[in-house]
Amino acid sequence: MKYALVTxxxxxxxxxxxxxxxxxxxxxxxxxxxxxxxxxxxxxTVVSRGGSAELLKFDVGNEQEVxxxxxxxxxxxxxxxxxxxxxxxxxxxxxxxxxxxxxDWHDVINTSLNGFYYVTRKLLPKMLMRKHGGHIVNMASLSxxxxxPGQTNYSAAKAALxxxxxxxxxxxxxxxxxxxxxxxxxxxxxxxxxLPVEDLKKMVPMNRxxxxxxxxxxxxxxxxxxxxxxxxxxxxxxxxLYT
Numbered sequence: 001m002k003y004a005l006v007t008x009x010x011x012x013x014x015x016x017x018x019x020x021x022x023x024x025x026x027x028x029x030x031x032x033x034x035x036x037x038x039x040x041x042x043x044x045t046v047v048s049r050g051g052s053a054e055l056l057k058f059d060v061g062n063e064q065e066v067x068x069x070x071x072x073x074x075x076x077x078x079x080x081x082x083x084x085x086x087x088x089x090x091x092x093x094x095x096x097x098x099x100x101x102x103x104d105w106h107d108v109i110n111t112s113l114n115g116f117y118y119v120t121r122k123l124l125p126k127m128l129m130r131k132h133g134g135h136i137v138n139m140a141s142l143s144x145x146x147x148x149p150g151q152t153n154y155s156a157a158k159a160a161l162x163x164x165x166x167x168x169x170x171x172x173x174x175x176x177x178x179x180x181x182x183x184x185x186x187x188x189x190x191x192x193x194x195l196p197v198e199d200l201k202k203m204v205p206m207n208r209x210x211x212x213x214x215x216x217x218x219x220x221x222x223x224x225x226x227x228x229x230x231x232x233x234x235x236x237x238x239x240x241l242y243t
Contacts, residue, residue, distance in 0.1 A: 021086075
């Protein structure tokens with residue numbers, strides 16, 4: 001059986017992606033770091049809608065935790081593999097760079113970029129060995145495309161993730177593995193709840209923030225057979241804010 005792993009799957013965009021993929025008939029592994037209550041709510045919602053899901057708790061930025069959790073899962077599922085990987089986990093620590101604590105720089109880079117590396121490197125061999133390959137979708141950001149003031153660390157992490165997406169896509173294309181990135185703009189979520197929403201809406205041609213479900217629908221398409229010839233792409237979903 002082919003499973004999907006969604007990192008940072010307990011809230012916001014990650015939660016919406018878990019629900020969307022489960023509705024496509026894909027069993028979902030909901031990764032999270034600490035919020036047991038939120039993760040359990042996602043699991044219960046998936047099951048209540050007729051889907052299948054498991055919780056997988058680990059810090060994507062900790063190589064030992066990643067390896068231990070995924071090794072244990074593979075031992076318990078010898079005939080299954082993770083064919084869909086959504087590298088969604090990320091954190092913000094916004095500040096002007098000259099005031100930015102060193103730890104805030106490293107924490108943001110570690111979660112978004114090193115987390116992508118640790119998880120993807122661990123799962124790639126199984127995808128490459130299987131006839132049906134796999135689909136990897138990396139959650140980038142508008143910040144990684146144009147840069148955002150106050151987000152030098154976040155913009156750097158997401159821009160690097162875009163570069164990694166393009167390079168990895170070329171490495172694994174011949175083995176039927178696609179690698180794409182999604183770059184959301186302002187989306188209603190925990191990541192944006194502390195922003196001046198009404199002021200920022202005026203910058204968006206559609207005059208609103210996007211919904212997590214809209215991003216999840218795009219991720220679902222990239223994980224479908226219909227997107228089998230799309231790889232190495234960065235698809236913006238930002239209401240026309242930046243094209």
